[in-house]
Amino acid sequence: MNKYEAxxxxxxxxxxxxxxxxxxxxxAEIEKLGGKMTSATRLGKREFAREMKxxxxxxxxxxxxxxxGAQVAPLHARLKLNPQVxxxxxxxxxxxxxxxxxxxxxxx
Numbered sequence: 406m407n408k409y410e411a412x413x414x415x416x417x418x419x420x421x422x423x424x425x426x427x428x429x430x431x432x433a434e435i436e437k438l439g440g441k442m443t444s445a446t447r448l449g450k451r452e453f454a455r456e457m458k459x460x461x462x463x464x465x466x467x468x469x470x471x472x473x474g475a476q477v478a479p480l481h482a483r484l485k486l487n488p489q490v491x492x493x494x495x496x497x498x499x500x501x502x503x504x505x506x507x508x509x510x511x512x513x
Contacts, residue, residue: 406440406471408498413484414463414491417450424464427489431468434483440472463491469498 415427424447432442448465472480477495484490 407474408443408469408471409477409495410498411468411470411493411495413466413468413493415466415489416491417460417462417464419464419489423489424466427487428466428468430487430489431484434480434487435470435472438472438476438480440470440476440480442468442470444469458491460491 411431413431415424419427428445428447432445435442446467448467450462450464452462453460481493481495484493
């Protein structure tokens with residue numbers, strides 16, 4: 406399974422409790438496809454730089470999950486059908502940077 410991150414923008418009309426339920430619905434979709442959500446970070450409600458589809462802003466959530474690469478497109482298609490999801494972008498999670506060693510080779 407590959408590691409991915411998804412930035413999801415939920416509809417601005419959602420309340421905080423509805424946003425939690427929307428995140429749980431996304432978790433359920435990931436699990437239906439055989440994946441596992443490892444973390445969800447709510448970034449809060451933010452305004453857009455310009456109006457999009459009569460929306461002024463949305464609730465931003467960053468999700469980290471593991472999923473088979475062949476299941477990413479079906480996940481994206483399922484989430485586009487969810488009326489609470491305004492936008493979604495899925496990318497490979499960045500690899501953790503290895504710890505740098507000092508130039509002299511001696512750990513401090």
